[in-house]
Every structure is written in structure tokens, then in C-alpha cells.
Amino acid sequence: MNATKECQACIFQQIQNTLKLFPQENHEEILEQTKNLLCTQKKSPPPKIALPIYENLAKLTNTPDIYQSIKKACIQKAHQMLQELGTPSQEEPRSLLKESIKIAALGNVIDYGAQAKFSWEKMDLALSFARFDFEPFWEKISRASTLLYLADNAGENIFDTLLIKNLKTLYPDLNILYLTRHAPIINDLTLEDITQNPLCTDLLKYCTIASSHVCTPGFIYEDATKEIQEIFDRADLIIAKGMGNFECLESHKKDTLFFLFKIKCQVVANFLSLPIGKMIFKQNISSPYLEKSTKKLP
Numbered sequence: 001m002n003a004t005k006e007c008q009a010c011i012f013q014q015i016q017n018t019l020k021l022f023p024q025e026n027h028e029e030i031l032e033q034t035k036n037l038l039c040t041q042k043k044s045p046p047p048k049i050a051l052p053i054y055e056n057l058a059k060l061t062n063t064p065d066i067y068q069s070i071k072k073a074c075i076q077k078a079h080q081m082l083q084e085l086g087t088p089s090q091e092e093p094r095s096l097l098k099e100s101i102k103i104a105a106l107g108n109v110i111d112y113g114a115q116a117k118f119s120w121e122k123m124d125l126a127l128s129f130a131r132f133d134f135e136p137f138w139e140k141i142s143r144a145s146t147l148l149y150l151a152d153n154a155g156e157n158i159f160d161t162l163l164i165k166n167l168k169t170l171y172p173d174l175n176i177l178y179l180t181r182h183a184p185i186i187n188d189l190t191l192e193d194i195t196q197n198p199l200c201t202d203l204l205k206y207c208t209i210a211s212s213h214v215c216t217p218g219f220i221y222e223d224a225t226k227e228i229q230e231i232f233d234r235a236d237l238i239i240a241k242g243m244g245n246f247e248c249l250e251s252h253k254k255d256t257l258f259f260l261f262k263i264k265c266q267v268v269a270n271f272l273s274l275p276i277g278k279m280i281f282k283q284n285i286s287s288p289y290l291e292k293s294t295k296k297l298p
Helices: 005-021 027-040 046-061 068-085 093-109 134-141 156-170 191-195 201-205 226-234 243-249 266-272 288-294
Strands: 129-132 146-150 175-180 208-211 237-241 254-262 279-284
Touching: 005 027, 005 046, 005 266, 027 046, 046 243, 068 093, 068 156, 093 134, 093 156, 093 237, 093 254, 093 279, 134 237, 134 254, 134 279, 146 156, 146 226, 156 175, 156 201, 175 191, 191 201, 191 208, 237 243, 243 254, 243 266
Parallel strands: 129 279, 146 175, 146 237, 175 208, 237 254
Antiparallel strands: 254 279
């Protein structure tokens, strides 16, 4: 999914918002460089365009992990919230898995890079799904040996852990690989965010964690190493969390690939012909529905 003019404007707004963390910096110079970088970008998914913008910001502010403190706060808040929410009450396998997927999706409201303002206190735990492709997932998970889980933002991993734990409870022989971003970018989760935070280490009990070796805030297959590409190609099932992963992977039509995210911007809403704010658990297969919505792209 290629970026539109609206995506470029959104990235510029993100930089303006991020600069509030650096009141001592020359904002005009940074914003001018941001404009120049946006003008030179070729047609690419929004996360691909965002990478050099944020790399430049990190360089100019001498801050490699700009959102480090925010990520820690998100993880802390997610942990607190999950404790208050409790574990799924369902015991029947199908119901347990459904509820676990929905709880994992709730974590996707943590995104300081999206257009809409974020508030934990106002988060509605009854967020509705515009699409919930549970049946094909249920059919495939029962026969799967390997599952690749593409992580998104810091804090979401707390909710992901619950889903992964319950997957291992239901399917003890399932091998799960959890991939993070390779380096700090916006508030996306890195390997260090997990290994250096005791609130995150429960995840290590249920799966293998590793870097995706992709730095963009969305998994770009072409930028991955050959080894990671082979893992992606051979995985029996893939769960890709977050809108950035959707923007980068929607063109990879695979019936083993499932997206789990909240629609957070009008461009993606228009692309899917669905309203902002809806949750999505979508199998990434070609269909007349997708072809119709693709024609609406600018």
C-alpha cells in the first residue's frame, strides 16, 4: 500500500508533535529538512517513507531512542491494565482463542505515531470488529507447526503475551517466533525493550523472540534478511500486528497471513472501505472486496 499525500502530511504532523519533546532544538531547521526528505520519497508504504525522517530526527537531536521513556510508560500501563482486566474466563478452546485474539487487539490502541489522540482512560474495551476471520484461522492453527508473530508497538507485547500463552496452552507443540523491530523507531517494540524490562520477560516462557532485522515501523519483506524472508515464506501461520505491518504487507497475498489491528487513519479506512476506529482480524487473501477497495486508492 503506497503512501498518499495525506500520509506525508501525517508524518510531518508526527514530527511536529515529537519535537515537543525537544524544546531546545531548532524546530524550523528540522521541519525544513523533514519537508525536503518527504519531497524526495518515491512511492512506498508509509513506514518506508517514515524511516529516513525519523533517522534524521534521531541524528539531529542526538537521541537514538526518542520514545524510550514513552515506551516504558506504555509497557507499565499495559501491564497494569491487563491485571485489572484479568485473564479470559472462557475454557472451551474456540472461545478461549477468540477472546485472547480480541484482548491482543486491544493493545493496538497504543500508537503515538497514529493521527488520532490516544487515551488509555477512554479506551473502550468493547471495540467492535469490522472483520473477524476467525474460522479460517481456527482451521489452520489446528494443523500448524510454526507461527510467526510480527510485533508492533511497545506495550502491545503485554497483550500479545496472553494470546501466545493461550496458543501454547491449546497447542503445546506449536513453535512460535516473535519478531520485533531491529532498531528504535517511533514507539515500536525492539528486542531490548523486552529483554531489559522485567515486565516483558514472561513472553520468553512461551516463544522465541528475535529481531526482524527490519528497521521500518512496519515489516517490509524486501528489506528483511534472506533468513527472515525464508522464515516468513515457510511459516504455517503469520499474525501481523498493527497498521504499519498491514501497510507494508497487504500486497503479499497469503492465506496463512492474518492482520490484527485497529483502523487509525482515513487513508487505511478508505482503502478497506471501513470506518476509523474499527478493529480488524483479517486473512490476507485476494477477493473482489479487496480489488474493489484497491481501486479507490489515489
